[in-house]
Amino acid sequence: MTSAKKIMVSGIQPTNKLTLGNYLGALKNWVRLQNEYECYFFAVDLHAITSRQEPKELADNTLFALATYLAAGINLDHATIFAQSHVRQHAELAWVLNCFSYMGELGRMTQFKDKSSRAGETIPVGLFTYPVLMAADILLYQTDLVPVGADQKQHLELTRDVAIRMNNIYGPLFKVPEPYIPKVGARIMDLQDPESKMSKSVSSELGAVFLSDPPKEIEKKFKRAVTDSGAEVTYAPEKPGIRNLLDIQSAITGRSIDDLVKSYSGKMYGHLKVETATIVSDELRPLQERTQQYLADKGELQRILREGAARAATKAEATLKAVYGAIGFAPY
Numbered sequence: 137m138t139s140a141k142k143i144m145v146s147g148i149q150p151t152n153k154l155t156l157g158n159y160l161g162a163l164k165n166w167v168r169l170q171n172e173y174e175c176y177f178f179a180v181d182l183h184a185i186t187s188r189q190e191p192k193e194l195a196d197n198t199l200f201a202l203a204t205y206l207a208a209g210i211n212l213d214h215a216t217i218f219a220q221s222h223v224r225q226h227a228e229l230a231w232v233l234n235c236f237s238y239m240g241e242l243g244r245m246t247q248f249k250d251k252s253s254r255a256g257e258t259i260p261v262g263l264f265t266y267p268v269l270m271a272a273d274i275l276l277y278q279t280d281l282v283p284v285g286a287d288q289k290q291h292l293e294l295t296r297d298v299a300i301r302m303n304n305i306y307g308p309l310f311k312v313p314e315p316y317i318p319k320v321g322a323r324i325m326d327l328q329d330p331e332s333k334m335s336k337s338v339s340s341e342l343g344a345v346f347l348s349d350p351p352k353e354i355e356k357k358f359k360r361a362v363t364d365s366g367a368e369v370t371y372a373p374e375k376p377g378i379r380n381l382l383d384i385q386s387a388i389t390g391r392s393i394d395d396l397v398k399s400y401s402g403k404m405y406g407h408l409k410v411e412t413a414t415i416v417s418d419e420l421r422p423l424q425e426r427t428q429q430y431l432a433d434k435g436e437l438q439r440i441l442r443e444g445a446a447r448a449a450t451k452a453e454a455t456l457k458a459v460y461g462a463i464g465f466a467p468y
């Protein structure tokens with residue numbers, strides 16, 4: 137890895153198993169873009185505890201997420217992978233950034249509004265400050281590009297605002313990062329409720345496709361996918377269910393939406409559902425096999441993560457030290 141390369145950073149929360157949305161909105165693009173960047177990809181376990189986690193499951197899901205990164209084709213020649221909690225600088229910079237972020241701007245985050253409305257009376261403070269931790273994740277590495285799904289765009293804007301604010305006060309501490317949001321696949325919708333995003337937590341059992349789902353399960357979920365009452369396969373605003381299936385196919389195969397729509401002329405919704413299921417199963421099968429191979433050798437996986445955390449910490453420490461010096465903490 138040479139430091140002349142631009143820097144790319146991204147992460148996924150290891151809550152529950154990863155979804156097809158995580159894969160198409162984020163992970164698949166990391167793999168596609170990685171060769172041109174020096175990359176840092178992590179499982180954001182500190183973010184995961186903004187909702188209550190069963191300890192054993194959190195640890196297992198963290199390893200599962202990182203094994204999935206490798207199985208999807210993340211190449212250790214280009215990328216450093218690790219668990220966020222193993223690199224203490226993330227939490228440390230987050231504290232500093234908390235002191236330079238405003239209640240008003242965090243209160244406007246739509247993801248906070250959605251999640252807190254579901255949390256009832258006891259909303260953890262961490263859910264509110266979560267975008268600040270995400271800003272720390274990104275700014276620590278002097279990041280150029282952050283490949284994410286559309287739901288993270290607002291968090292990226294906040295990251296940029298905080299970086300610019302601190303650079304204006306103290307001089308250039310942080311690179312101001314750009315988001316990379318794919319044209320297709322940035323917002324995969326719930327199969328049962330195609331007006332809502334597919335998600336690890338809120339989807340009904342049938343609404344989300346998990347990366348660990350066996351082919352039978354995938355077929356069942358797509359066959360039961362909610363569509364409208366029409367018959368013709370078109371890419372139209374009033375057909376969110378059909379659009380979602382076309383988006384999924386396009387994001388996996390690289391075929392254009394126009395091309396796909398033409399190929400379904402004269403065919404029924406049922407064809408589209410079954411063929412989408414097959415395309416998804418074919419994409420996930422090798423990914424699942426390789427994930428199991430990485431998980432079967434926990435010792436090797438843990439070695440990769442230890443090395444990753446050490447490399448990431450060295451990079452992160454340079455930024456943190458500059459920040460601590462700039463804001464006036466006594467030298468250490």
Ligand code: TYM
Binds near residue numbers: 334
């Ligand atoms: P998370 O864990 O909710 O999602 C991980 C990635 O998957 C994308 N994604 C989707 N893309 C398309 N369709 C969907 N239905 C869908 N659901 C999720 C997300 O946009 C994201 O790219 N806060 C972040 C994780 C994070 C992070 C970071 C990302 C923490 N620190 C630093 C980038 C850089 C989150 O909760 O993503």
